Amino acid sequence: MLSTRTLARASARAYTTWMPDPLEHATGKEKRELLAHMAGNCDPFHIMSIKRGPGKKDCPNIIPSAFNKRLVGCVCHPHASHVEYMWLHEGQPKRCGCGHWFQLCRVPAL
Numbered sequence: 123m124l125s126t127r128t129l130a131r132a133s134a135r136a137y138t139t140w141m142p143d144p145l146e147h148a149t150g151k152e153k154r155e156l157l158a159h160m161a162g163n164c165d166p167f168h169i170m171s172i173k174r175g176p177g178k179k180d181c182p183n184i185i186p187s188a189f190n191k192r193l194v195g196c197v198c199h200p201h202a203s204h205v206e207y208m209w210l211h212e213g214q215p216k217r218c219g220c221g222h223w224f225q226l227c228r229v230p231a232l
């Protein structure tokens with residue numbers, strides 16, 4: 123004889139096996155993003171902030187982009203209350219007003 127507790131467990135198990143896997147349900151960019159996350163890439167679109175390096179002309183900060191240009195924001199000083207934005211184009215290193223150099227690095231699109 124089945125108790126009510128047994129019935130509750132059986133229905134919960136059936137529900138979890140019935141739900142489709144999100145990976146099988148996703149398509150296109152969403153699926154590629156999920157696969158990248160599963161592979162350990164937590165930033166597949168390169169949108170997380172980047173710590174600046176020395177940023178000299180011969181050793182610029184490398185900015186990844188899947189396109190030939192990208193909008194870059196530089197927090198010029200640690201206590202700055204605003205962000206300096208500038209367009210960075212492929213093949214044209216650019217110097218921010220604070221003196222740091224940036225260069226676009228082409229990466230494959232997701």
Ligand SMILES: [Zn+2]
Pocket residue numbers: 196197198199206218219220221222
């Ligand atoms: Zn700056």
